[in-house]
Amino acid sequence: MRFRSASGLPTQAASCWPTTPPGAGSGRANAGSGRKDYGEFKAWWSSTGKLLEAAEWGMSRVVATGAVSQNEMVDIECFDGSRKTILNSAMPIYDADGQIRACIAVNQEITDLKRVQDDLVRVRNQLAALSGAALSIQEQERKRLSMELHDEIGQTLSALKIVVETARRHCKNKTLADYMQQASEMADTLVSDVREIARRLRPPPLDDLGLVAALRWHLDRVARAATLEVRFDAETLTQRLSSDLELGCFRIAQEAVSNVMRHAAASCLTVTLEKNNHHLTLCVRDDGCGFAPESLFAELNHPLGLLGMRERAAMLGGELRVRSTPGQGAEVQAIFPLGG
Ligand SMILES: Nc1ncnc2c1ncn2[C@@H]1O[C@H](COP(=O)(O)OP(=O)(O)OP(=O)(O)O)[C@@H](O)[C@H]1O
């Protein structure tokens, strides 16, 4: 493609290219052809990296069809070999007979802006990969801790209780026996506390019985501990899903429900799981005080709950939608694609 020399192009915000012959829609912007301050250079579509053919330039299309093009991002190789990124726009100028006589081209150099944008995308991807790795390490750690608490500490405490009980039964001294009774009761409390912590770290129904059973188990506990009405519907989900999806969906539901309990002052909480051939949709809705999610996501020191839910959904190829208006409750929706 022949254009004004590269030293001119990036700094030259706007230029006018005559068509030759006037009005000819040849599909080539041959402006300046034959002049020594014009030359050829290579260009690529920024979005795809595909080489830009001569006829694909906005100017060429303007001359060929009159179609206006706006802000097309193009990477160019200048004559000195350097690369620049421009936003290229083009529009036709018509004569009194309606023939295209010239083309106005506007090139805005955005090399630095594009570099910063590329860096941002790279850093964003790195952060997403990091937070994905952190979440998966956290899950492994929870599982390990849960098993250790249950199998090691839980079993040792149970054994301790048996030993103390046996000693108490054989003890002739009443005062000592009373102390041992107390120790035995404390061991009982410790055993059930440790089991509860282990269960909270990794709900047993999730691995064994799946997402629906685990959510029902969790919501039962929530309903018992709170005064609000809890509704759960998962009729369309009759099969097990991949363990990653079940775990991710459970953790999102857990956080969304915890938010309702902590912040909403709601009287009713509704959790639904809906599956069709293509998607699984989790919805956690409340009729509480509501909030303004947009302003939260814009904050630099954003709290981690909503952000974590969004990351988890993205890790599973899905998305998180949060809808809420102050005073009118809130709805968190996580939509996950189902392969096949
Ligand atoms: N269902 C809800 N009803 C009312 N406000 C909510 C609800 N869910 C979230 N919020 C508001 O959004 C804020 C951000 O929630 P987020 O879960 O990100 O953080 P958090 O719960 O405050 O802290 P954490 O990091 O422990 O989760 C909350 O502090 C609360 O003000």
Ligand SMILES: [Mg+2]
């Ligand atoms: Mg939270």
